[in-house]
Amino acid sequence: MSRTQGTILVLDIGRNVSVVGEKEEKSFFQSARECAARIIERKILSQGKNLIGIILVGSNTTDNNLAKQFDGAFKRIQVLDMVTPTWQMIRQLPEQPTNTKGDWFEALIVAADYYKNVLSGVKLETKQIILLTNFKKSVSLDPENIEEVLNGFTDEGYEVSVIGPDIESKQFQDNESVQLVKQFIDSTGGVTSTIENIMKYDLLFHRKKLVKGTPWNVDLSIGPNIKIPVSAYVRTRDEPAVKGWVKSVKDPVTGKSSIYESVTKTKEYINEETGQAVDAADKVAGHLYGQKIIPLGDFDNNLLYQSGVKSLTVYGFTSADNIQWQNLNGDGLSYVFGRKGDKKAQKVIRCLVECLHELNLVCIVRKVYNNNNLPKLNVLMPVIDTNNYVCLSMIGLCYKDEIKQMSFPTTNLKKYKCSEEQVDAFKDLISAMDLTDAYDDTFDDTEAFPVAECVSPSVQYVLDCIAFRALNPDQPLPKPREEIMTLFKVPPLLQEKARKPLEKLKSLFTLTKVEVKKRHNKNLMDIDQVPNPNLQTDDPVTPNIPKVHMPAKEQIVDGIKSISTINPIEDFKALQSQNKDLSELTTGMIKAIESLILNNIDGKYNKALDAMKHLRMELVKTDPTDYNNWIKKLKTDLTACGKTEVFNQIVENQVSFILKTENSLSTYEDEHSHEESQLFENDTIPNSTELTISSDVLNMFDD
Template identity: 25%
Template sequence: MAYNKEAIIIILDIGENSTRIVDGSDQTLLEKEKQCCTKLLQKKIFEGKKDEIGLILMGTEETQNRLNNESLGYEGICETFNLNIPNWNLVRAINRCPPCESAQANWLDAIGVAVAVLNEELQKKKFGATKIVLFTSFTNVGHCSTEKGAIVRDLKNLGTELIVISDNIEFCFDEGAGEEGSEGPSQATFSQMPDKPLQQVQAERLILEIIEETDGNLTSFQYLIDHLTHFQKKRSRLWYWNTKLEIGKDLEMQIAATISIKAESHFKFQTTAKDENMSLQMETEYFKNGEKIELSPEDKLKGYMIGLTPIPYDETLGMKKPNTTKGLRCLAFTKSSTIPPQLLCGNGTYLVMAKEGDGRSQKLFRLLVEAMIRLGHSMIASKVYMNGHKPKLVALTPNNSTAFPTLNMYEMVFADQVHHWYFPQLCTKKTQPSPEQYAAVEELIDSMDLMDAGEGGGEAFPHNKLVSPVVQNIYETVTKRALDPKYKVEVFDHRLLEALKMPQVVLDRSVEPIKKIKELFTLEAPKTYKKELVRKLCLIPVESDADPQAFAQYELPEETKKVLEIGTVTPEEDFKALVNEDITAFPKVSEQLANVLYDLIFKTMTDQSEKVCDTMTTFREFAKFYGPYVYTDWIRNVKTTVVTRRKVDFWENVVVRNRLGIISASESEQVVSVTDEEAEEFYRVNIGASASGAGQDDEVDVDDLFGQM
């Protein structure tokens, strides 16, 4: 069994000088120590690790440690908490710990006590690593009962890492520090202030020697707080889905798939009773029209809701499981560019590789991946997780970012899971951007490039270090509520907000491109339509002058009527109102408009050409985006009726002249099978004698009708 948990002993200095204000801060030394310990403990709690932490207080009025019991010395050191998994009780105890200004203890003795604790605990438990974290300013120097050589020897024998956190720390940078890929300061040392006491200087020199001989670490309070601000969940062991990949009837290979990316819940809140002895019971209540009702078991049934209709389902009937077999089955290969990202779904990504130890499968899998990369192809396959499970459609794309051949596996949607949304085209001939506008936008994008906007010229917001500030703020809030149940949630921590703050380099570089864009993309007020102008004119009193400004003060009354269906008076406006109100009702509204247009074209006695032309134009423009087939099918039927009734004038003057024929593929972004040649051929009409019978009946003389009356 691999023991990967850590044992950490925290040494907290609460003695003399712990109440002094830390330079450059409004907090005392003890408050800084508590803040760092709280960050460290809550990080361990939230990450869910099994690391064990113990606490030793240095500078206490009483002495309670195992070395003092064995011999004299080691005064002012108290073993407060034994090694155990950290909990909120330990966090509360540290935050409630008062300072002891009249007591002092030697930090070297405290390290000796921590080494003794670890030495005894390692005989009972097994740990992957051991650490001692010392919080002190080295200004409190008491009588020392431990030798430096013994401490160095014990730390090396135990393999324990010594981490020292102090306040008077400054960082030295190497020549390569700050370049891309650097992790931060290369070396930490104590600041050289001229007014330091001689004992403090000697203590700092001694701890630096110990750190150098034992490969320890020295850092500041602020650096540790920044490092502990963000939390990550505990990393779990890799899990593999072992199965086989089938290509055709005779080719198969053993593969293993593991989860690469998945949607994960960071919080698992549980409902518990305040009294541990109290039992919890879940109850279900039923309401009808807002009123609580009582239902007997006979009144309830199991089933499905299809819309507003309940469909009962009897479990005794049973539901047959699909007769499927576990594995991946290749359906086809296709160009990677033909798989649009919007068709990918699921809650994660799998990394597929050849099964370890199977030489034949590894060779076949490598050749498969290399061929897919060379041809730029991806695989569409059927995935069955276990025997009897429903098959899922997946796409497997070759991965170039790993040292060995792998495939990324994404789940895809079936056709009935896709919801189509149609929007008007943004770029038209009238709104086509100029070359200068294109160049300005490209300049803005280049100026906001993140690859060199980070600290030291590195990448800003690297994905492997970017964490959600919302999640981190919840961690902080839960910690404060655990320490103080009456704590009120405040605003975000400024350190969390700065994680997503725009880099100053990007902010400076984008000033000029933004000014240029504002100059090139001018905002213009929309022009007033003629119909609105006429309606305003109608509101002016008769005695007013004909001054153009005379009607500016009159506002249009709010529209109160609601269009319910399309009429023959204003079919174009009615059609627009109904479609804009509910875009999904376009097919139904189009059917109404088709009936109205049919009446205006073939059944009216007066000339309605202008109204029909405007309405058909609007109908055709809307259909380009929301359903070309609707207009195309309708105009084909119109053409058939025109030929039958010999409406040559209407066809030539309205349809042909205004180009209101069928919609071709070049006119619509939707899937249209009509070519430009077919659309042009549609305008040609051959009205022959075959339609003479029906056509003669349509030739009606208005004077004859009045004569017959």
């Protein structure tokens, strides 16, 4: 059965949503656009099977199926096709409202028609319509049409929800449009909320998509004859923030990424002794024993350990007190129930759970997830929830070599004994910092950081960074937003409650700072402490020691010692202002430019081209010989390393050779004549001569 969720956002962009209220910081259009963008963003990052469409009410253009069928009706309503949500969909949302007005009631009918006629071939589990408007535009009402439309929405299973102003307030009691939309909400099972509330609560954090648990079906074996059909469901598990990354390859020339290209990878087997590649058919499997590789033949493979088929076997029972938190391992917790549809298995599991709970015992089991997988040790513990379920919880156990024993000094000593007043002070602090009573009546829930509802700050920040980078590819990543940093803070009410208990604790416990003494290695001798027999300490005059002339400290201009690749032009100007030699500056500038070109990985050479342009302008005024010789050498180097496109950019930006028309000292008349001479020189250089010499002769010269 398909699990695809369908959502159509009906966004009002007309003149009625463009006005900014007296007590408001921004218009309803701006708030509604942010809300729509956040909804699309959540749909993208949830990685669920979602289809989302957008209908613009009050648009300057009319583009919908019903407007084509009925002339003069359903105007100023534009439908954007329903597709899988993308970042481009957020970028295409209108930036400014229009000067026209649209009918939101007609937009609902257009959305229903799109589901029924345009998207009729797609099976959707839910068909949701979210309306974002402020209801300041009156709609044409016909009681007969309204009743017919309501029945059609109910029969087709559409769910209408409204995000906008508080329609339950007094100012909307006499509004016919609001009374109409309430009928849609009640008849279709939708909900209503203000933009402030939905942005503050529902869309504040990224939520995981709700998925139906997939059971792990296996037989719970107890002894040789008892096998109980059970199903294990994952309760909690450590998962990455985003699963299923789509890899893309970045073109170094254009700087764009593509998911349709890939990097070709080859796998070779190298003989360590000869250093030559070996055919994959000639390799022999082996096992690393210490530092020696033991080859395994076909007969030896049959002697290897085999874990067997998928199983869940009970080794025995032990007291629950023997299982401490430091003994637990694994990547999550699972709940084990009797197999669905097997009433006998469910009854047996319930009896087993009640017996384990009454006797304070747990099961030690051997788990093999699939055939010939690595076996793991697990513990089954009873879970009795009178309101929901009775089952077994399963979690991994550590082996002996995985447990790290740490010894701590005993605290059952007289000097560590606390008085009753000190113990009561700590009890008062614990009572004052009770997280279940962390907020006052202004909040919906008084509990802070509730179990199974508190989100991970690191996951939230990673998802925020992904969304920001998708919409702002050239800007640096932002810091974590205030809502995420709040997860690290103690609630203000608890801080106020804990102030007096903390002051009392400070008065009852006198803490002395322990200074850790630095350890000195006595084997190392300080050369300054060794007495020098040649020095006469009684003589106040400095002994006659030959003077050593140390090099003078190089003067740094404004903190600049040489031309760097960060700001080459600024460094060049700063050093030039101190009357530095132009030839020395040219050499430093050339090194910086070559580093920017040859070590470039993103394919952008703007900084290098700007530096070349500045250097060329300076050398056009004097002697261009050094610049032309360098350009000639640079072209040869770029051709050798396969970066010929860089030289094409140099020619296009007119920063290549300095011509004779620009400076009389130049030997280059025009670019075309230089290209011909350069090609002739490259063809006549005997670069391939080395290939004709025998390798024995070359080895002789090497020796």
